[in-house]
Amino acid sequence: MEGPPTVTGNRALMLEEPLIFELAGTTTTGVDLPQSAAGGSNRLGGFERSEPIGLPGLSEPETVRHYTRLSRQNYAIDLGLFPLGSCTMKHNPRLNEKVARLPGFADCHPLAPTQTVQGALGVIHELGEWLKSLTGMPAVAMSPKAGAHGELCGILAIRAALEARGDARKVVLCPESAHGTNPATAAFAGYEVEDIPANADGRVDFDALEARLGPDIAAVMITNPNTCGLFERDFRRIADAVHAAGGLVYCDGANFNAIVGRVRPGDLGVDAMHINLHKTFSTPHGGGGPGSGPVVFSEALAPFAPLPFVEQLEDGSFHLVEEETAQEHHASTFGRMTAFHGQMGMFTRALAYILSHGADGLKQVAEDAVLNANYILRSLEDVLAAPFAHSGHCMHEALFGDEGFGGGLTTLDLAKGLIDEGFHPMTMYFPLVVHGAMLVEPTETESKASLDQFITALRSVAQRAKAGDQTLKSAPHYAPRRRLDETQAARKPVLAWQDPPATSQAPAGTPSRSERGGR
Secondary structure, X not given: OOOOOOOOOOEOOEOOOOOHHHHOOOOOOOOOOOOOOOOOOOOOOOOOOOXXXXXXXXXXXHHHHHHHHHHOOOOOOOOOOOOEOXXXXXXXXXXXXXXHOOOOOOOOOOOOOXXXXXXXXXXXXXXXXXXXXXXXXXXXXXXXXXXHHHHHHHHHHHHHHHXXXXXXXXXXXXXXXXXXXHHHHHHHOOOEEEEEOEXXXXXXXXHHHHHHOOOOEEEEEEEOOOOOOOOOOOHHHHHHHHHHOOOEEEEEOOOHHHOOOOOOHHHHOOOEEEOOHHHHOOOOOOOOOOOOXXXXXXXXXXXXXXXXXXXXXXXXXXEEEOOOOOXXXXXXXXXXXXXXXXXXXXXXXXXXXXXXXXXXXXXXXXXHHHXXXXXXXXXXXXXXXXXXXXXXXXXOOEEEEOOOOOOOOOHHHHHHXXXXXXXXXXXXXXXXXXXXXXXXXXXXXXXXXXXXXXXXXXXXXXXHHHOOOHHHHHOOOOOOOOOOOHHHHHHOOOOOOOOOXXXXXXXXXXXXXXXXXXX
């Protein structure tokens, strides 16, 4: 049973923390500075501040404590299993971080003369060679800075190839089982987008796709393994049909983590595929980046790939090709994706991960990821609807639905209850082909013990949902903040602090912020 409220709002080591503006007013400062002489000269050249800065005046200890307390309210991969199914959240090995911080990598500048950064260019080149080898593709573009950026890179190469042969195709096909960025990318590149339905097994309906192929189809964008956590068994058949119709094949490689070392997409007929380095090769992601989404290309698209790229000369040195100066220097390129050469820190981390695993280790990465996902699927399919469990083994992620929940409870309620159990919720309501979808990806870096703990927690909350336990409607109960009105928070966010109107001192007995619903 929950104990009585505390005077401070703190609960032992779970500390109540106000907004930083509530800790100190904007008219004070945490630093003592001598008063400047009125009318004295300065070196600001007319750029003196003319209005109050409006920042809270905290001392250094107060500021450090504030952000440290806030950090304790975050969930992180270093705290526990992070079951997001829409984005792989695996452990980031500290060895990779140490290597990325070595002098020469950490302080590498994109405008440095190439003769002074041969080591860095060598890392980019070697990582690219690994990516080509693992995918069975002859060319790679390293500069795209995220998965969606890589998608755009691939689609622009496809458009350039079609334009080069005078083929004005206008439609890109995107199956229902593809990532949502796929149709967005195609539309951004100027194409019309049409859906292809999934079959009863959660995979691309080949007959529907084949029936739609024609002279107006520029490409098909297929995620493999798809968002239902399933391998597209007909991929080679699909690619052959698209090529026979004059189109090209883009594979969303965000889920390459499930097949790395086991399947080479080039053998399946792929023309372009991006690879999220954070999802497959453990580079950090979150907080907006830095991301990295290299793209591999088939022989048909290699001449149209973007600049810049690294080439190794006969003397063993590395040269950065930045201009299409001659036919042998990529005269058919569609141009640049970025100002410089990509995310050096992510390249270094990814190569460290690859070299520390080796080819056999990367193969085991995929096998363990698939094993862990199937362990979760089979451990929970008796209490959670698993719509595609009949399709055989899943790949890297297990997909569940909300069928059978009682008392009007929803997937959102289950997710909030999972927070009380100490876990970040899984991906919710995606993919759209499953009602109340819950997509769980454990990754290969989780032990059986951690999986068992998560399964126990999710099983308990699922049983409560099926029993119609109405306490889930108000969950989470133990988090630093109680359930928010997420719709209003999204539609009417309050993004700037405003000083509240001056009021008299609150009378004794006025409830604290935590008692008013902060917790």
